[in-house]
Amino acid sequence: MLIRTAPDIRPSEITSESVYRQRRQFIKGLAAGSALLMSGSASALSRYELDAEQVRYRGPDWLQQKLRAAATSPELSTTEKLTPYEHVTGYNNFYEFGLGKDDPKAYSQALKTDPWSVEISGAVHKPGTYQLEDLLKGIDLEERIYRLRCVEAWSMVIPWVGFSLASLLKRFEPTGNARYVAFSTLHDPEQMRGQRSRFGTIDWPYVEGLRMDEAMHPLTILAVGVYGDALPPQNGAPLRLVVPWKYGFKSIKSIVRIHLAEQMPPTSWNRTAPREYGFYANVNPAVDHPRWSQSTERRLPSSLFSPNIIDTLPFNGYADQVAHLYSGMDLRKWY
């Protein structure tokens, strides 16, 4: 005989996820509000109260001042739960410093990120090599809380501080021939031990690229900070790209060159394994990586006995803002 007993917790008693998130946001809002009131500080980013043991990364003074003055941009930010600082800065793919996820933090700390210059070249009216400080003059920073979806099927939520790439590119007056933007990472085997390895599959320097309309899209930013402070070297200090609707590898780190081109530029992972990584690399649950599925992702940090598996969304949840860029394109072909 089957004896039916009521489950310990009735479905009606379980708080739905959306209500749970709203509550969390409400509590966060209260905490942030009271923190602002009590400190009286103008810094919009002082709400990040980290463990005293956490190493914070300070940029040069001019950058710290800009970071402190950064505005928030709620309309372009997600309200999802942030991935903790220690994981954002301790779990990285940055093959210039090694293949392991903890290698970048372990081996990048001596990277000299100040002074830093960036070469702007190609189809622009004002090419040249600029100091980062000069590059950022007159540009206001803002915080963007974005989802980051790695091609390896894990994801994070990260509060970047940066500025729109469009605002920077406009200053150099791209010519009518500029159809693509190519980026290069620093190539310096002395400082980057991964570039000295003879068993890697990537040709250095790491290069990436965007189509002009992607580069000019308001969601596309160059970041100089994270969690209200300067970018740590392992996260791509002092200047990195963030394109939230594309797989993480598109968001190239420690940029030293921005080149406006007429032709589609080569990109590192596409050169390494063209069948696996395309130029566009838009997050797409319907197109699997040849070796693994892209339909779900694990939101980190993942707890062992209840892995945080969530469905991956087209364009990483930014479809409303960016899907029109690709209308008429076969996304299976242009993966």
Next chain:
Amino acid sequence: MVLSITALHRHPAGRWLFWSLLFVGSLLPLGWISLQAVQQKLGADPAQVIVTFLGIWALRYLWLSLAVTPARRLLGMGWLQRYRRMLGLYALFYASLHLLAVATFILGWRPDLLLRELTERPYIIVGFSAWVLLLPLGITSTQGWQRRLGKRWKTLHWLVYPVSLLVLLHFAWLIRAGYLEVLIYSLILAFLLGYRLYLRWR
């Protein structure tokens, strides 16, 4: 060293000592990773760290079990023979934990994900096949089964060679960049298998 170990093995106490050392020592990797996990020292993605760790130890024990014959014949370490079964069983043990860790920590035992991985992912199909083939070898590793199967026992356990190649393929297939580690394990396996071919055709 080799001599003294050989000498030790003449005494039951010596044999017992070595058996215990190897038995307990082989549990150390499991103990270490468990401790790290409990202390939350495995970073943002402990699941991936644990899965990789268990997988690599399964591979190492498989390679070790395959190293017994060459070590015995080339280095005169005859005493190793009595531990071959334990090494092979530890390979199966770590491979089983590796599989359990994938199902539990990565896929959360979600039936749709399990089915998808087992039918669509070539490297998972290869790795899973290796485990399926290794399982009967573990089950029939007892003396009772050796007696019962007689000559067929050796034929069955010949499967360890294709299994080792499947394991290597599984490992190589999931690399994104950097082939040094795979290269090292490939060279070791090439020697271990090549030595057997040499014995056969010399």
